[in-house]
Amino acid sequence: MENLISTLKHFSKLDFQSKQAVINNGRPMPELKDLLQTNGQKITRSFQTEWYQRKDWLCGCATKNRLYCFPCLLFSTCDNVWTNIGFGDLKNLPRSLNKHERSITHIQSQIALKTFGTSRIDLALNDQQRLNVSIHNAKVKENREILKDLINAVCFLAKQELAFRGNDESAKSSNRGNYVELLHAFAEKDETLARHLETSTVFSGLSNRIQNDLIEAVSDVIKNDIRHEINAAPFVGVEVDETTDVTNKAQVSVILRYVDTSDVKEAFLGFDDVSDDRRAPAIADYVLGVLGKYNCVEKLVAQTYDGAAVMASALNGVQAKIREKLANTITYYGTRYTVGMILCYGSTGGLTDFVEIIQIAILDNCVHFIVKLLAA
Template sequence: MLIIQQGRCTPPLRDLHQCKGPKIVRSFQPEWYSRKEWLCGCDASSKLFCFPCLLFSKERDNVWVGPGYSDLYNLPTAITKHERSSAHIQHQIALKTFGKCTPISIALNEANRLQVSVHNVKVRENREILKDFIRATYFLAKQELAFRGNDESEGSSNRGNYVELLNILAEKGERLETHLQVSTVFTGTSNRIQNDLIQAVSDTLLHDIQVEVNAAPYVSVQVDETTDATNKAQLSVILRYVNQSDVKEAFFGLY
C-alpha cells in the first residue's frame, strides 16, 4: 500500500540514450512520463518499466517488468503493443481498485474504458499519419512532380518522389517513421493508395470549385487546344469567375 501511495518513480534517466557512432541520436525525454501514466523508470539501471505490471504481474520475464526497456528507437511501437495487452489492462484495473471493494460490473466498465482509451489514441495517431500522406500528395501535385519511380522496392536507390518524400518527413516525425518501419496492414505507399489519395484530393478540390462557381455572379469558360505528338487534340479547361469581388481562375481538367 505504501508503494502505491508514494506513486511511480520518474527519474530523468540522463544515461538512457542511443548512439550512432560517437553521436547521440536519441535520448530519453522526461515529459514522456506525463504522456503515459503507467510509465516509470529506474535511475540505477537506466531502464523503463510499467508501474502497474511491476506491482501485480507474475511474469518477471516481461521486458516491462523484469529486464526493463531501453530501446528508444522502437519505443512508440513497444508502448502501443504493451498498452493493448490484456495483462497490462488487468494490472491497471488492479492498481486503480486496490484496497477497494469493487463490484465486477465496475471492474468491467474500467476495462472497457481503458480499451476505448487505447483505441482512441491509436485512431488519433492514424489520423496524423494520414495527414502526412495527404501533405505529400498535395505537395507533389502542386509542384507537378511524378509520384512513382521505375523501381519502388526496398533495395532501390530511388523509390519515386512519393515514397522518398515520406521518408524525408519521417526523419522529423517519430510517429510516421515508426509506421513506415513496422506497419504491415496499411503502409500507405502502395500504387493503389497513391491513386486513392490523388483521387481524394482531386474530388475535394473540384467540390470546392463547384461551391464557388455556384455562388459566383459571373462565370466564364476558357478552353485551350493543343495537339500532341500522336496528332491527338488535348483541351485544357479553365473556369474564370468572380469570388468575393476577386477574379479567380481554376484549372478544371485536361481532356
C-alpha cells in the same frame, strides 16, 4: 433482531464486503409467535412460517412482530409499510402480499438483489471497455497524423508539378520516387511516421493505389471549394483546350473563370479523354456537362476554345453549338493563340512579353469580330 432490520435499512451505506455478507446471510425468518389476529379474547389468526416459502422475498422481525420485504429493505429508496413500520394485518396479508410484489419498486429491488455482485463484473467490463476505447482513440489520433503527412506529400508534389512514382520503388532502390522519398524525409523528423513506415504491414500509404486515392480525395476537396465559389459568383467564363498526348489520345482541359469577392480566379478542372468522339457536338455536350456539374450553365457569359481545328470553326465549332443551346451567352473570345501557347510564353518570358501576347490576342479577336459584324 431490531438491530438487524436497522442494518438492512442502511444497506446502501455499507461497504461492498459488508453488503455481500448481509446477502449471503439471507433474509431473517423468525416464527413470529406473537403476530396474532384476535377477536376479543379469541385468537382468530396466527402467522404461519410457510408464508416464507410462498414468498421468497418475505422476512420478519421478532422484536416488532412485523413482516418486511427483504429486497426493498436493501435497495428501495421509497418508504412504505414493507420497509418502514412493517406489516401486521394478517386478515389482509394475502391481498397485500400480491399487491406489493406487483409494484414497480419491489420488482426493481428484486432485480437489484438478483444481480448484486454481477455489477462488479459490469464495472470491470466497463473499465476494460474504457481502456479499449482509450487505446482505439489514441490509435485513431496517430493514424490521423500519419494521414496528414501523406496528404501533405501529395499536395506538395502536385503543387510543384513533380512526378509521384519512380522506375524502381523496391526497398533496395536508391531512388524510390518522389512520393516515397518525400515521406521518408518527413519520417526523419517524425517518429510516429517513421515507426509506421517500418512496422505497418496492412496500410503503409506507399502503394500506387493509395497514392491515386489520396490524389482523388484532394481533388474532390478542391473541386468542392471551387463549386462553392462558383455558386456565389454571378457570371462564369469557360476556357477549353484540346491536345493529343504521347499515346495519341485526345485530351480536353477545362478552366472556369469567375469572380470571387472582387478577385478574378481561374480554376483548372483537369483533363478528360475525348478520343472516342472529337466532333463539335460531342465536345459541346461535354462542356455543358462540366458546367452542369458546377451548376453554372445559366451563368456562362464567355468562352474560349483553342487547339483542334473543329473547335476553331466559326460556324460549326463548339462555341457555335454552345450558343445554339445558350442563347443568352452574350460574348465569347476565339483567338488564334492557344491557351497552351499563351501559358507557355507567360511562364518562360518576361511580364512585358506576356502582356503583349495577351494584348495581341485580344486585338486579333476584336478585329475578327468587327470584320464579321460588317460583313453580316
